[in-house]
Amino acid sequence: MRIVDVRCVEYLGALPGGEPFWRDRLRRPVDVYPEFAARGPQQLPELPGGELEVRQIFLHIDTDEGITGTTAVLSAEQAHAVSAALRSVLLGADPLAGERVWDLAYRSAIHGRAGTGMLAVSAVDCALWDIRGQYFGVPAHVLLGGPTRDTAPVYASTLGDSLDLDDVRARTRELRAQGFGGVKWFPRWGSNDGHAGVDKVVRLVAAVREAGGDDLEIMLDAWNSWDIPFTVAVARETEHLRLRWIEEPLLPDDSAGLKSLRTLVGGRTQLAGGEHEYTRWGIARLLRDDLLDLYQADPHWGGGISEMTRIGALVSAAGRQFIPHGQSVQCNAALTFASSPALVPEMEYLLRLAPLYQHFLAEPIRPENGVIHAPRATGLGMRLNDAAIRDARPLS
């Protein structure tokens, strides 16, 4: 089998309008500048008639045997990097020999070993797993040695939800009723909000604990936007509320800061991170200094499903756990259902982003009663739902 074409296509669709898609937004590193901190969430554009525009880029890799491998969603930069840097590597290559393709892609774009370049390699690798699964007529996780279980628990990520405390309580009760055993919140406040900001984070966690009950797992995602004093204060002042982990409290490059945090809060509050790290070498650097309790490299960003299996081996050997960041539910499911529950105990499900990113799929993966079932569709299950596509624009 040979690869005969590599296409990035932008699909256009719509969601019902009436209310904004995002209710609030998370803290961002640029929010140390007040003019950025004051900005609200960036909404989906409104179409004439009031519907919300859905515009997403998919990668399709065509083969001479009629099988097309697909993955999504790609950023415009990621799609450009696939076309500009990887297309020539892919054309004519054997898509079953994924290790050769990965290694060629990596070695042919030496600046691409992190950032957008690695995001492009990641997307290609995931699309190749879709081809391989279709070729052998099985889900991708089966080719990787799965399924290791019939179902995997998922925790709910509330990115984009309202941070008003009444809304937080109502949402938490709703998620408990839906069967979720864990919930992650994304505070709007960070380092330059001082102790008033810490108080707001503590009140958020207290509201979740009050509404969710004693056995709910509660996580916070600081999205690279706190500093050491803010993180230490939140960890100490939420100790009685039994926070499971704080995620990405510092900028990804701040290894020295993470090391200090391990000393200051380690053993009491777990530290999670790694979604903005790339490849086995990036994660190995974090593991070498034992900077995190939990690793969250993303298949769609950090090197593809293939690289995640290698990262999983490193994390396992270090005695830590791996819960991949939830950019692609399909890729995460392939990895999760091929991994020991001891290494990958659960999956992340972004309550707003996961359905949005599966808007154009005929068989979206959705949690039921707090779990996801092992996928049965061949490959990654990326068959398109033609009824959702209003327009399609090939990108050059």
Ligand SMILES: [Mg+2]
């Ligand atoms: Mg995160």
